Amino acid sequence: MRITETSVGLRTSHGVDCSLHARIRAGDPEAFREIFLSHAQMVYRHALRITGDWALAEDVVSLTFLEAWRLRGRLRDEGDSPRPWLMGIATNVLRNTVRARRRHERAMARLPARQTVPDFADELIGRIGxxxxxxxxxxxxxRLRQCERDVFTLCVWSGLSYQEAAQALGVPTGTVRSRLARARARLRKLAQEELKNKQAEREKAEPGSGSGQVQGGRTEAARSSQERNR
Known part of the structure; x- marks a missing residue:
């Protein structure tokens, strides 16, 4: 029997079993199946929270694992999970995807406006807290800076540790800590501003209590109806 990287568990100088890493680098389909089953939902939730678009989030998952396959030779034997490496790829895919969507939206905005039927389902969903x-x-x-946004989404929304986020983004752990602290403070303030603005817009859109109402209430309305039926 021939002994290869994919048939035995290799260990780094730190004693970490990195057989999965070696199998991924070797292009083992079963190894990729393992990381897909283990991490696809995490990548999907991460993408959905950032984009707010289910279909786009599914595209991000596909692109992330395609890119992971292309870049499999760059996976290093650090830690006991390929999660930081995979989320680093997902972060870059999201950046490019969001940029492409913004370019598409700007291009569509330049087209002549068409009359559309309002989507009341979206309006109802928007009223849920x-x-x-x-x-x-x-x-x-x-509205955050890109570096702050990346750290926040990885650490808070996707649950990566400081060390894993640092590995995913290629920055020191201390940088992750400081960026995350700034991102939390700024995001709390910005989100509160957005909620206040939405509340003000909703109150403005609601009809006034006195406008368009029949004076005299139900009695007048009933009387008018009886007169029409005579």
Whole structure:
């Protein structure tokens, strides 16, 4: 029997079993199946929280694992999980995807406006408190600097440790800590501003209590109806 990297568990100088890392580098389909089953949902949730678009989040998952396959030779034997490496790839895919979507939206905005039927389902969903909070968080997140946004989404939304986020982004752990502290403070303030603005817009859109109402209430309305039926 021939002994290869994919048939035995290799160990680094730190004693970490890195057989999975070696199998990934070797292009073992089963190894990629393992990391897909273990981490696809995490990448999807990460992308959905940032984009707010289910279909786009699914595209990000596909692109992330395609890119991971292309870059499999760059996976190093650090830690006991490929999660930081994979989330680093997902972060770059998201940057490019969001940029492409913004370019598409700007191009569409330059086209002549068409008359569309309002989507009342979206309006109802928008009135749910959780949806409003998510919108406010996404809007506030978009106003953060890119480096702060990356650290926040990886550490808070996707649950990476400081060390894992540092590995994913290629920065020192101390940088992750300081960026995350700034991001938390700024995002809290920005999200509160967004919620206040949405509340003000909703109150402004609601009809006034006195406008358009029939004077005299139900009695007048009933009387008018009886007169029409005579």
């Amino acid at each position: 959780d949806a409003e909070q998510l919108f406010a968080a996404q809007a506030g997140l978009a």
